[in-house]
Amino acid sequence: MTEQQFLLALNGLRNDRQHGASALARQALLILQRSAEQATDCDEASLRLLMGQRCTQLCQIRPSMAVINGLLARWQQAVDHFHDEEGSLSTAMADQAGQLIDLSLQAVIDSARHASQLVQPGQTLITHSCSSTMMVMFEQLQDQNLAVIVTESRPLNEGVAVAHQLRRWGMDVTLITDAQMGLFAARADLAMVGADSLLADGSVVNKAGTSLLALAANYCQCPFYVLAESYKRTADLPEQLILEQMSGDELQHDFPADKTSNIYFDVTAASLISGWIDEHGVSYDGELK
């Protein structure tokens, strides 16, 4: 992977508004894997320098997505202990990235399986934004006669793609504006969302609007679950967070972009969350395992 190719891939990650944090973390690992695979002619020192720099750059790209930093830090830590035996370091680095991708995928599958056990056939579920882990759960729940209320998820409306996919899986989908979450939380049996990061105090960083769904669900006593594999945990607290702000132009209004706010994430307090679901099961006490 040349420097030019790497920068192009990095830019793709920076501008990706369709995928959730977990999918983007695996893409970041894939970029490291490709970088290592194609760096077989480097000596050890330049290989470590190149890969370390790329890892750092990937870590900085989406600061609200703890899972990217978390998995890349695990990769860095592992490869720091590798020895370069007869030029095998690049292969070992690539393998390590591949193993972490597999680990993340398995955690997603296991988390989704635990989540799917919370949903009864014929129930109505409300969700917000798009989470790859949520989509794996929905795929496992095909033919369960589910009704799903899906928010459009402004500004880029990734909820519309979710709604289409759920319809293909035979679910009874209702697409709503984000503003109708209050009306529809009252009609749902449960609310469930993915997460970009799980903070140390049990609060959750996810697409802007998630905290509104949590408030609305709590208000009408609809349980509110967060589905996120443990790799999304961070030691950060809400006050240490950097919430990504994108260009105001994404709202596509005839209004000055610098007077238009487009903060992508909000924080939902642990007190509003009924249960946290990860690859180990469901936790109900706000104490992340």
Next chain:
Amino acid sequence: MTEQQFLLALNGLRNDRQHGASALARQALLILQRSAEQATDCDEASLRLLMGQRCTQLCQIRPSMAVINGLLARWQQAVDHFHDEEGSLSTAMADQAGQLIDLSLQAVIDSARHASQLVQPGQTLITHSCSSTMMVMFEQLQDQNLAVIVTESRPLNEGVAVAHQLRRWGMDVTLITDAQMGLFAARADLAMVGADSLLADGSVVNKAGTSLLALAANYCQCPFYVLAESYKRTADLPEQLILEQMSGDELQHDFPADKTSNIYFDVTAASLISGWIDEHGVSYDGELK
């Protein structure tokens, strides 16, 4: 006003998504005024029949907007007691409509004045959707160095026009998606919205998303005020309400319109409201005067 002209005007009211209930009620009265003015050649019986029918049709057009029914019912009640002295009934009917328009406008002005006294210079206010009464208040607050957070107000984004007008009045406006209300309620000194109807239990019918703003404001202890003249009061309770549902096409997504929900209003419970402002002043106890 011929039948054809009346039906055109009626349709205009039906499809108007830019104006609030109070402005539409005055438009309905104006239609009655014009109808009466131009019916001078009717005998009393046909005049009463024609005007009664038009009044009924106007009442049915926007069922979530109590102020339309309220003011038209007052008009009907008054003209039922009028006598047709030498063919003066049509003029008296037109005058009555004009008087009710003036009464409504004065109530708006007085309500806005009371509301403006709650806002201190330099404060930050968050609002949702467009209310003509709110706009009168904002006009009174020019040069008060206000910062105003305005939601786009999906699906038709009437908040964008509000944002433009407030900027013309020299305010520091931030336009946000409805989904960012949770983030921005925490940055506001107060939240204030108009209303389409005030229900008997103190709860408020307003544009979908209002209940989310109220929940978010309550959560971060930001006071949440409702500004609406007393003509918007109805004896209805939330369970008697018909919440208008418009076409799913208004969301403009590539998704089946019949699987897209576009309910225009939601109900905000009295327990979430810090104060009700009308032409008589501010009430803090949820007991409408």
